[in-house]
Amino acid sequence: MIYNEMLVQVPMCSHDKVELEVCVIAGNDDIKKELSYHKANIVEIEDESGLAESENQFDIIISTKYVSSVYLNKALKEKGIAVQPANSLTDTELFEKVGKLMYINQPYWFFDEDEKIHTILFSSKKYHGQADIVRNKSDFIEHCDYYNTDMHISAFNYPTKVFKTILSSIKI
Numbered sequence: 001m002i003y004n005e006m007l008v009q010v011p012m013c014s015h016d017k018v019e020l021e022v023c024v025i026a027g028n029d030d031i032k033k034e035l036s037y038h039k040a041n042i043v044e045i046e047d048e049s050g051l052a053e054s055e056n057q058f059d060i061i062i063s064t065k066y067v068s069s070v071y072l073n074k075a076l077k078e079k080g081i082a083v084q085p086a087n088s089l090t091d092t093e094l095f096e097k098v099g100k101l102m103y104i105n106q107p108y109w110f111f112d113e114d115e116k117i118h119t120i121l122f123s124s125k126k127y128h129g130q131a132d133i134v135r136n137k138s139d140f141i142e143h144c145d146y147y148n149t150d151m152h153i154s155a156f157n158y159p160t161k162v163f164k165t166i167l168s169s170i171k172i
Contacts, residue, residue, distance in 0.1 A: 005144045005147040007064070009138070014129055015079070015134070017059055057077070080124065102124060104126070104171055107121050
């Protein structure tokens with residue numbers, strides 16, 4: 001539940017467009033449920049190869065597995081956002097790989113119901129995950145058990161040691 005809320009709500013509340021073109025890669029019913037609270041046209045695909053024919057098609061790409069920056073850059077619109085899981089807050093190899101073609105590339109993190117830490121990589125052609133939160137979206141998300149505006153903002157804060165470790169591999 002928490003994972004799907006954070007995977008969906010953070011990018012959806014970071015894009016200022018009201019009705020969005022969204023691609024979900026390797027999704028599930030909980031992701032679809034979270035997206036149902038937004039105005040979105042949704043395309044579901046199984047893996048990144050489904051993006052091969054897409055060009056400037058999506059405002060947001062939500063993936064539950066790795067997607068290369070080449071596919072993301074090609075498929076995202078001019079102000080597009082993509083999110084995908086990272087192994088940890090210090091997964092500098094992934095951050096560098098995906099960040100090559102993105103303007104913003106930063107991880108965010110949260111705890112799930114079992115107190116396990118999850119990290120998601122937020123990559124964007126325009127929007128900053130923390131600074132560009134759209135409060136007239138995030139403040140009105142009422143169905144969530146975890147996500148809210150404050151959790152969104154705080155998910156992009158890092159301990160000093162972590163920030164120093166990842167600074168050279170992220171784009172903020």
